[in-house]
Amino acid sequence: MNGSDTILLVGHGSRESAGNTEIEQFAARWRESRPDRRIEVCFIEFAEVLLEAGLDLAARNGGRVIVTPLILNAAGHVKMEIPEAIEHARRRHPETEFVYTRHLGACEEILAILKRRLRKAMDQLDHPDPRNTGVVLLGRGSSDRVANGEVAKMARWLYEEADHPLVDVAFTGITHPRLESTVQRQVRLDMAQIAVLPYYLFTGILIERIKRQVERLRTQYPRVHFALGDYFGFEKEIYALLERRIREVTGAAEALAMMECDGCKYREIAAEHGASHHHH
Numbered sequence: 646m647n648g649s650d651t652i653l654l655v656g657h658g659s660r661e662s663a664g665n666t667e668i669e670q671f672a673a674r675w676r677e678s679r680p681d682r683r684i685e686v687c688f689i690e691f692a693e694v695l696l697e698a699g700l701d702l703a704a705r706n707g708g709r710v711i712v713t714p715l716i717l718n719a720a721g722h723v724k725m726e727i728p729e730a731i732e733h734a735r736r737r738h739p740e741t742e743f744v745y746t747r748h749l750g751a752c753e754e755i756l757a758i759l760k761r762r763l764r765k766a767m768d769q770l771d772h773p774d775p776r777n778t779g780v781v782l783l784g785r786g787s788s789d790r791v792a793n794g795e796v797a798k799m800a801r802w803l804y805e806e807a808d809h810p811l812v813d814v815a816f817t818g819i820t821h822p823r824l825e826s827t828v829q830r831q832v833r834l835d836m837a838q839i840a841v842l843p844y845y846l847f848t849g850i851l852i853e854r855i856k857r858q859v860e861r862l863r864t865q866y867p868r869v870h871f872a873l874g875d876y877f878g879f880e881k882e883i884y885a886l887l888e889r890r891i892r893e894v895t896g897a898a899e900a901l902a903m904m905e906c907d908g909c910k911y912r913e914i915a916a917e918h919g920a921s922h923h924h925h
Contacts, residue, residue: 646711646891646895647709648708649707649708650682650683651684651709651711652682653685653703653710653711653713654675654715654887655687655689655696655699655712655713655714655715655716655727656687656688656689657689657715658690658692659847659848659849659850660849661848661853664848664850665688665691665692667878668686670879671715671847671878671879672686674884675884675887678884685702686699687699696726697730697734700731700734700738701737704737704738707741709741709742709744710744711744711746712727712743712744713746713887713890713891714746714747714749716748716749717749717750717844718750718751718785718792718793718795718796719789720788720792721787721789724789746891746893749883749890750795751798751799754882754886754889755886756802756803758880758882759799759803762842762874762875763780763803763840763842765874766780766842766872770838773838775807776810777810777835778809778840779810779812780800780809780812780839780840781814781828781839781841781842782803782814782842782844783816783855784814784815784817784844785817785819785844785845786818786819787819793814793816796816810834811836813830817851817854817855824855824858825862832866832869836869838869839869839871840871840874841855841859841871841872842874846878846883847877847878852876856873859871
C-alpha cells in the first residue's frame with residue numbers, strides 16, 4: 646500500500662443501529678492503530694452511507710481504492726452485489742483503480758476466536774467434563790451452500806482442536822438445522838451442558854433473538870446447563886485477518902492467498918522440515 650490508497654471497509658449493515666455503530670467503532674480503532682491508513686466505511690444495507698456512496702467517497706480521495714468486505718462468509722453480497730457495485734464505480738471513476746479483497750472466510754484467525762469463545766463458555770459452566778458438553782456453532786444461514794459450508798468447516802476444525810464429542814452447526818434462518826432441533830439432538834445424546842457459540846461479527850437483531858432463544862431453551866431443558874458465547878466484535882484476529890486480505894491484493898511478497906491450504910497440518914510439517922507440499 647501507499648499513502649494515496651483508501652481502504653473502503655464494507656459492513657453488512659443492520660436494522661439494529663447498535664450493530665452499525667459497532668462497525669464504525671471498529672473502523673475508528675483500526676485508524677488509531679494505523680494512522681498511516683485512510684479508512685472509510687460503508688454498508689450494503691440498513692445504513693446512511695451505502696455501497697455506491699461509499700465507493701464514490703473513496704474515489705474522491707484519489708489513488709487506489711481497496712474494497713475490503715467486513716463479512717465472514719461468501720454469499721450473494723460478496724459474490725455478486727459488491728463486485729457489481731465496483732464495476733459501476735469503475736465506469737463512474739475511470740481514473741481510479743478499484744481492488745477487491747477476499748472476505749474474512751473460514752481460517753486460522755477465526756478458529757482462534759472460536760477456541761477462545763469456547764474456553765469462556767466452559768468458564769461460565771464451571772469447567773464441566775467436555776466429554777458430556779456439546780457445542781453448537783450458530784451461523785446466520787444463507788441460500789448459498791458454500792457460505793453455509795464455511796460455518797461447517799469451522800465447526801469441524803473446532804472439533805479437531807477440542808475434546809467435545811459433539812460440535813454441531815445450526816443456523817438462525819434461511820437454512821437448516823435450526824438451534825432448537827440441534828439442541829434437542831444433543832440432549833437426546835446425553836449432553837449435560839451445551840455451549841452455544843454465535844458465528845457473528847457484531848451485534849444486531851439476530852444476536853438479540855439468539856439470547857431469547859437460549860433463555861427459552863433453559864426453560865425447556867431445566868436439567869441442561871447452557872452457556873452463550875459472545876459475537877466476535879473487536880478481536881485482534883479480525884484486524885489481523887483484514888491486514889492479511891489487503892496484503893494479498895497489494896502485492897506484498899509474504900502474503901499468499903492460501904485458499905484451501907489454510908490450516909493444513911502438512912503445511913506445518915513442511916515448514917518444520919524445510920519442504921513444500923502439494924495435493925496431487
